[in-house]
Amino acid sequence: MVPRLTTALDGPLLEIERRFLDAMPEIECWMRSQWQEHSPPFYGSVDLRNAGFKLAPVDMNLFPGGFNNLDASFRPLCVQAAMSAIDKICPDARRLLLIPENHTRNTFYLQNVAQIAAILRLTGLEVRLGSLLPGLEQATPVELPDGSSLLLEPLVRRGQRLGLADFEPCAILLNNDLSSGIPDVLRGLGEQVILPPLHAGWATRRKSNHFAAYDDVANDFARLVGIDPWRINPYFSVCDGVDFHDRRGEECLAANVAGVLELIRDKYRQYDIDETPYVVVKADAGTYGMGVMTVRNASQIVGLSRRQRNKMSVIKEGMTVSQVIIQEGVHTYEQVGSGEQEGVAEPVVYMIDRFVVGGFYRVHNQRGKDENLNAPGMHFEPLAFETSCCLPDHCQNPDAAPNRFYVYGVVARLAQLAASLELERTRPAEEPPPCV
Incomplete structure (x- = not known):
């Protein structure tokens, strides 16, 4: 059974999907030209968030651990x-x-x-x-x-x-x-x-390096299809020298939170979006949803409890957090299931080389649309993508499943392209470049 998917505020996103469908030949030609110049990672997975008015990647994993969740x-x-x-x-x-x-x-x-x-x-x-x-x-x-x-x-x-x-x-x-x-x-x-x-x-890898590369990719792509790059790209900033235990770096963190929140408010005013802006503060290195915190006001940073500071200070393998990325929070209006089983969902798209090979939904029925879903209590819906992410159907509406999933696949490939740029820019001098 394919889980029921409902997306609110789909007007603006329908416009993005329509732009992607209309520009499909140009998009695919542009993608091919990019892969002639850059070597994609062997594989990767991208966490997307669909806010209705915005569809953007929020994380890029170069060591994907969920191939068992693919149909x-x-x-x-x-x-x-x-x-x-x-x-x-x-x-x-x-x-x-x-x-x-x-x-x-x-x-x-x-x-x-x-x-x-x-x-x-x-x-x-x-x-x-x-x-x-x-x-x-x-x-x-x-x-x-x-x-x-x-x-x-x-x-x-x-x-x-x-x-x-x-x-x-x-x-x-x-x-x-x-x-x-x-x-x-x-x-x-x-x-x-x-x-x-x-x-x-x-x-050695840092999320901020990836999203700096994604900035460049998103800007080029947005010019190609004629959209505001913000529609597919979250704002972010970085703080280093942070020590949550000793409260070192709180001022830097609060200032950066305030700055990113103000950028989001400006965009919400520009597009008449009636939502509460938020940011996600997370370790600049690491995975498994550890070292992640949702913040809606800069004052929350100064008043962190001991429990919150302990949670933010250590990530996988007991590594201490000293640098964080402050990333624009992207609401998710996608829901899977019904009744008591209904949960907030976000698509996860899997790639090998430059190809989208499938996807699934990460679902959490105890989290809200503005919270991290990569947390205890989540589950996966491996049948959620009833069609692949590379076969749009121009005879159907822009929000039909093949077209919605095509848009997911395009944004995921942009993140994969950004990962290739990131790896090129951070490659040690002694390491040979990959073959293209």
Whole structure:
């Protein structure tokens, strides 16, 4: 069953969708030209928020962990896109080493790993799993809920190559975001391709770098289709030197919150939008929805409780937060379900290489339209995208499912393009550029 989706305030968004549909030939031509100049990340997922008057990405993950939430009908798209990515990077590849997160009890995540491995095997690759788990000395099977299992094996370093005891891979695919740092075993692998590159991990990556690149992409795209770039782009600013425990950096944070809120108010006045502006303060590095706070007034920053400060001060792997991004909050007017099961929803779009390969809705029935949905209590609706994100239908209304999902796919591809620019701009000098 496809969940019911309702979108309020759809007038302005209908206009955006109409612009996208009318400009489809120009959009696809422009996209092709961009991918001739830039190399996309191997894969990625984008969290979108649909406010009716605005549709924008709010997060970009370069180590996606939800392939198990995609409907099975998307599998052919995934395999075809993975083939394209591998052909460009290592056309003679026969063996690939997949390195997952150090989760042995999170069966939801492990099912994602199983899906990635299955997709890659369907491209003709031999795929095995090497683990960064401390103390792992022998191959260890991990049972999955569906009765299958994964085999985690200890990594073996030989000079500038990494593999397993009896396995020499052509390439290495990370599904580990390196939040706790880049382990020595992954450094200096000059003879193997690592995907995504090491500097894509949260040990060095910053969300603010991504959204700075997205600013450039959104501005160019907005000129192409004739819209205000704000319609697809959230305002943001950055504060560093923050210490939530010691209340250091509160003045900087409050000032930046106030500044972004005022920019949003100006746009709301310009477009006669009757909503309360808000911002989302979140760690500039990190994932899993940790270190995230919704703020509607700058005064809230100065009066944070001890509990709030503790929540904001530490993210995944116990890493301390010292830099935050203040991002314009984008309301979500999408809802899935009915009655007591009805919940606020946001689309998550998955990509491999430059191709949209599917999507689903993140749903939370205890959160509001202006709150973070990536929080305990959320669930996923894997059947929500009843059509792919790349097949618009000009014979239907702009808000028909194929057209709404096409618009999702376009904005997601803009975020993927921004990620490629981000990785180019932040690439260490000693690291070779990727193949285009």
